[in-house]
Amino acid sequence: MALLQISEPGESPAPHERRIAIGIDLGTTNSLVATVRNSIAGVLNGEDGHALLPSIVRYLPGGEVHVGYAAQAEQARDPRNTILSVKRFMGRGLKDVAYPENSPYDFVDAPGMVQLRTAAGVKSPVEVSAEILRVLRRRAERALLGGSNTELYGAVITVPAYFDEAQRQATKDAAKLAGLNVMRLLNEPTAAAIAYGLDNAAEGVYAVFDLGGGTFDISILRLTRGVFEVLATGGDSALGGDDFDHRLFCWVIEKAKLAPLSPEDTRLLLTHSRQVKEHLSAHAQAHFHARLASGETVNLVVTQEDFWDMTRTLVAKTLGPAKKALRDAGLTAGDVKGVVMVGGATRMPHVQRAVGELFGQDPLNNLDPDKVVALGAAIQANALAGNRSSEEDWLLLDVIPLSLGIETMGGLVEKIIPRNSTIPIAKAQEFTTFKDGQSAMAVHVVQGEREVVSDCRSLARFELRGLPPMAAGAARIRVTFQVDADGLLSVSAREQSSGVEAAVAVKPSYGLADDEITRMLKDSFDHAKDDVHTRALREQQVEAERMREAVAAALASDADLLSAEERAEIDRVLAELVAAAAGSDHRAIKAAIEKANRVTGPFAERRMDRSIKRGLAGKSLEKI
Amino acid sequence: MATTIDLTQNHFELFGLPKSFAVDAARLDRRYLELQREVHPDRFATAPDSEKRLSMQRTTLLNEAYRILKSPLSRARYLVELAGLDAGMETNTAMPAAFLAEQMEWREALEEAADPSALDGLEQRLSKELKSRYAAIEAEFDRHDNVAAVSSLRQLMFLERLREDIAEARERMET
Helix, strand or coil: CHCCCCCCCCCCCCCHHHHCEEEEEEEEEEEEEEEECCCEEEECCCCCCCCCEEEEEECCCCCCCCECCCHCCCCCCCCEEECCCHHHHHCCCCCCCCHHCCCCCCCCCCCCCCCCEEEEEEHHHHHHHHHHHHHHHHHHHHHCCCCCCCCCCCEEECCCCCCCCHHHHHHHHHHHCCCEEEEEEEHHHHHHHHHHHHEEEEEEEEEEECCCCCCCEEEEEEEEEEEEEEEEEEEEEECCCCHHHHHHHHHHHHCCCCCCCCCCHHHHHHHHHHHHHHHHCCCEEEEECCCCCCEEEEEEEEEHHHHHHHHHHHHHHHHHHHHHHHHCCCCCCHHHEEEEEEEHHHHHHHHHHHHHHHHHHCCEECCCCCCCHHHHHHHHHHHHHCCCCCCCEEEEEEEECCCCCEEEEEEEEEEEEEECCECCEEEEEEEECCCCCCCCCEEEEECCCEEEEHCEEEEEEEEEECCCCCCCCCCCCEEEEHHHHHHHEEEEEECCCCCCEEEEECCCCCCCCCCCCHHHHHHHCCHHHHHHHHHHHHHHHHHHHHHHHHHHHHHHHHHCCCCCHHHHHHHHHHHHHHHHHCCCCCCHHHHHHHHHHHHHHHHHHHHHHHHHHHCCCCCCCHCC | CCCCCCCCCCCHCCCCCCCCCCCCCHHHHHHHHHHHHCCCCHHHCCCCCCHHEEEEEEEHHHHHHHHHHHHHHHHHHHHHHHCCCCCCCCCCCCCHHHHHHHHHHHHHHHHHCCCCCHHHHHHHHHHHHHHHHHHHHHHHHHCCCCCHHHHHHHHHHHHHHHHHHHHHHHHHHCC
């Protein structure tokens, strides 16, 4: 770390004043812990001498837990109790889990987040992750604290940039369970950019392409004299190296015409798939050779071409988000000075080639894709602990990856803070009431890019109560969203004329109370067209209902202003309106609303005249 | 705590820029990063809560001001606001008929665009159109013709919306 090695005497805090802070890369496949010592970031090895800790946890009957290589060694023998890639289950329901039928686990469909039945009882992904974090915490304490009485000051833990709030909260909870003080969750590509950028004194626009074991992120950053400015980020939180293994696994089952597999054989073939995939990154072909529990053997030759062919669509899935991130940043591929490759899955040659073609340049591979994220996290942890020296004069400006908004009438989403906004940020928007005399308003906070609430993730709900009675549309309710530098969202609502207020600090829950884990993001793009139609339809239905209620209320109080003929005409258009609203043609509804408006126009005028007269006579307008 | 950000300054004053539609983008960017270095919450991670709070307020304001001045559309809107005019986007009177007819033509072209190259063509045409309209609004602001600027602004909003819709259409084609 060229920029970090210089340390003027007296510039850094004295050793006893230094706060011990660590950076943790909690990966799908492997996890690491790193720290900054004497201004140099380095990863910490375990007692076995390895820096990488396989993210594998094995539960034994009686409560003993093995983590890392010890668990890995038994994975084929004890597949039900040996949990791999638990990161893919964090903050996810069973219906979000990719191909559960090809997993050796005994899933429990718990509300909010899926759980796993093991020999040591039912475990949530949060608990499993906490076991991994606990091992890393002990590793850091042994290396950094010796036998002293001091404690770890805090940790920065990395998460995929495209993780949503439920996944982030699950990660934080796991850290808490492992006894760590989380100073910040840092986006993985950003962490990589910090480590890479400081090490290479890089300047200009860079893309970080991060394809890990289970997640994909793309971030576009501008580096200017030590300021790391994230311009846009995107990705797919359910796409990674595991999916490439799975394609090969399915190919093998089909080629070898295998009958349904036991959990043991499933794990065995998945492990072989991974090894063959890795072998094919450097060789033209590989032998897939495995002996199943039945004694049956699988013996196949896989060429690079076979493998690239069967995984072509997976590679293609990374390119859409990459193009979108460039567009969000207002840039083209030509503006990008370098593409930094992060994550073990970027070692695959066909991934490298696709990225090279997209950006029109060879990607940068001059760093260890497994370690760079942990190093960046350690550097950020050191800064947040207040340890930085004057040479470590850099700053990170990060963004929120997903739009935040609230539910409006008809189940639609009004975005308040768009994705890729630099944090901290505050935004306010005014809303109004829907009904006359409405005394409360429900505020439903959601996250996501889709236009319909049910396709976004629900983050929080609260109510603004005690609104003074007003006509529909008269109240002015200002809803303010604030996201701080840690990415924490708080939302408040205030009725402007009365000063009635309500607020909530948003902490998404995935526990028993909240079973609304939705499919959302990954199909966000596929449904853009449906959304437009659904949105238009709902808008018109809401409008139609509003119209019907308003006219019914007016008839209830002022029907005497109408002749029998006029009354019949209004009843007829109302019936037409209701019929149209029950259908699915938004244009027909719109036409019916316009007609109702036209027909009821004179009635509305007469009512207004009457209410003005009553008002002048000193009567309360509310009573009219 | 540095006192470089006064919460009562307007956004141009914040960046030390003259209050005009044309801005020196390089200077805006440079000043933005300089101010970030002074006020960003990560600089105050271990400071007392009162300083943390100030830092957060100032950075929030800084981010908002930068976002507004960075994009020409929001900059124009902000100038109209500073002039004490209500851009009145919702309530205002009808658009010129010729402009509306032009909009219809753009929309039809977008609906008919069947491939990325058709979108490219549309985007290039739109960029040209936007460029000349931004030049026009700049001149209007410079001669303090705010009434003309408001009318130009309203038309620009339509065109920028069209640009977003083209980007969305492209996204749908890619997936």
